[in-house]
Amino acid sequence: MRILERIGNRVIRDLSYVGGLTIQFAQGMRAIPHVLPIGGKPRRWQTAMRQMMAIGVDALPIIALMSISVGFILAMQIGSELRRWGALQYVMDTVAIGFTREIGPLLTALAVSGRSGSAFSAEIGSMVVTNEIDALRTMAIDPIEFVLTPKYIAAMIVIPCLTVMSNAFGILAGWAFMYITTKIGLSMYLDYIYNSIDMRDVFSGLLKSLIFATIIVQVGCREGFRVKGGADAVGRSATSAVVRSTLLVILADAFFTAIFYLVRRD
């Protein structure tokens, strides 16, 4: 009986979390027109631009470094196997397909979740603790529209851009490996890549990156809004924002990859 009770409690808690996320998402979507540069409220778009700098531009170096490293690692690991079969040229296909379909979007999402997901929850959490969110509400300003929506719009624009950059850096790292082992020139390598990339892969990757952006912003902000108590709770919310958004990003990745797999088979 106690076990059943526990399971039930857990299920109710998780369902209400998902419910809260859904409501927050809907409120955030409704507020989008107020943030747009044309027809929006004053200064919201500037906030969104600042967020684009923080989420996107500032994250570029780390994402570039991660993508180059992972691209090189992937090429080496696959290369050491393929070399034995004399099929080293397939390293290029592996890197191109691997990055555009999977690694680019996922790597970007993980980096952004670690950098910005925690920042969202810490920022909003401390606004809750210092009554700033209450102050917004008493000033008849919607906190979701004021705080969340600019972040969401920024993330929806810059995370796909970062994903494209990640793809490019990963593929370039593949070239570095191929150049060292086979002395292939860059233009020839790019020609080969160009032929092996399927645009459907690129788009499915970008579609996934939009879904990841949604998860990172919504979960990060949700954890912030849920804060109760003091500084200690803010710290915990930052941790759980990263843990939850990372987990959800990977689960969503598995789900959508399965769907793309089924669609592609036909």
Added chain:
Amino acid sequence: MADPMISVDRLTVEYGTSRVLDQVSLEVQRGEVMVMLGGSGSGKSTFLRHIIGLEQPTSGTVRVLGTDINHCSAKELKSVRRRMGVAFQEAALFDSMSLEENVSLPVRELTTLADPVIQIMTYMKLAAVGLGESGKQMPQELSGGMRKRAAVARATALDPEILLFDEPSAGLDPIVAAGLDQLILLLKRVFNMTMFVVTHELASAFNIADRIAMLYQGSLIAVESKDAFRANTHPRIRQFLDRQPDAIGTSTVAQQRLEELAGISGAKA
């Protein structure tokens, strides 16, 4: 008599099994300064949060400016909130914005006034609280007293009819606190604002109040003019006014527990 600005009817609030407010009814009339006194944990902050409409009561109604704020449309709530200003205990200024931006925020958000007009309004509000030349400063560069005055400037930015204060003088030295009291009286005199002030500072309360309400363990034990309040003989009010501590060491529970801890009684064995 005209309709009250704030009318609370049998407000009851429960968190889990504990009852924080028990059937509290209170009316605040136009142009009066109502001070709510109470010790820590008496429920006065909870009461304030319900007047602002930040929380849903367990039962009872809260009417502000004639609108039932727990059962009205979002639009009605918005229009009520436009007509009231709140100065929070910790000031609740936005750290990423300068004082000017903080004060002009409600004006920018809720009106379509042109920028120069907003700048003039902002300067006037800041000057009224003595911070006219500090507009470019960031909140973290200010002292506690200045932050609270800035919070008042922001709360009054849209010339509200009702102004609510949460612990205006908490954490301030007596001189700064007196300055804030003066500011409250000035706002009342000049703009005829209705004010609701939650505090536990007696000196401040007697200084600014027209009427005083006292909350004790979730119930109102007095709502009266400050002279009547001063003469009130209710034991809890006397204790509050005469600054007598609660008897901690003499309660039987504490006595028993101490004996237990000291190993005097055989309760553990």
